[in-house]
Amino acid sequence: MSHTARDLAELLAGAEHAIVLTGAGVSTESGIPDFRSAGGLWEEYDPMEVASMATFMSNPERFWRFHRPRIDMLGSVEPNAAHHAIAELQRMGVVHELITQNIDRLHARAGSEGAIEVHGSLSHGRCLRCEHRVTLEELCALADAADDGVPRCEKCGFQLKSGVIMFGEPMPEAEINAAYLAADRADVVLVVGSSLQVAPVSGLPGLVIGRGGQLAILTESETPWDDRCSIRLHGRAGAVLTETVSFLQDGSSRD
Template structure:
């Protein structure tokens, strides 16, 4: 099946990749959805919310400050580099990612749509004015007096419209969609892969409830599977 997947990608002219947390875990970033990824025994789904931003800012700030500090030591893995190579070879048209860590861009990909925003950028929660990372870490207020926040999509917020529409258009036009490292549990992004008429390929560490909807399924570590596909 690996060779079959590699052949499909080799013959593709409009390939699109969609990545989730599993693609970043191998670079050393915990999966905050797994029990082992919980931060201080707190479910991030109760911290990464509009309610926490407004009413529990100290906890909200501590959570994101810890994530930002952790990212200082993280580098893209070989799988990220392979996706970058495929883009530069003209095989890969776009990456639609649920990850907020910027590792695809750090590896050299240019056409990346961040469906859940970016933890590398900051803005005022009150007026929307851009802010700096260090100002956020220092808990410095915006010039309007508002609190700074990472430019990520919190639970309770809408996805960025531009990223959504660009990803949707690319997936609808794709002849192959390669989905990497996602449990396909988060709505509405989990619907995107199934809006293509192209070949659907899933690379994931474990089974999802949607495996049966894919044309090809490979279970294993993202970096290793991408390396094997690239060699094929």
């Protein structure tokens, strides 16, 4: 079955507590490749090596040689129509919580407040030894000033890490709890650009459906939840969500 932006608008309009869950697909229209898709970043690099806690601990120079240019790349892209439409849905009071797997800060830059970032975020750097925190700007300045490109803690000298959760690193407990609490309150969950294959987000649709709620999915690729969703959309996220916002703003005038 194929649905339209109008169907999605009607589902959201009838929701008591709608939440949105986003993954890499919401940022591809900004020019950030989905690392799990063909041609993605991880075809050139082995993620288990460069983005792992093991490399961060044993070879911080290699870790930072990969990550430092990536921070600049993520800072040079702009939020797209999908980010702006989701921020508008929040401002309209249609969407209550936003949960994202993305670390790129594009939701915040589009005006979304309080996104629950379950894979961490590029917003800051931190010391794993003494918990000293620095801003992203400070982190980059420390990396750029170091001979070996490794930013180090000004309190204890240990190498600093960005707030992005690495392979082999525990998930951020507060964010995971917040995501599950949001899903526990939701009667509608809209998934945008996530293939729902990675924990913790892979468990959220089941929580909403299990309590009688409804699931809407807007992704290019298939997901394990496709046969259990109420609304299934395949178009470009920016165009579909912009149209959805228009239907909601116009109310019943187009009926």
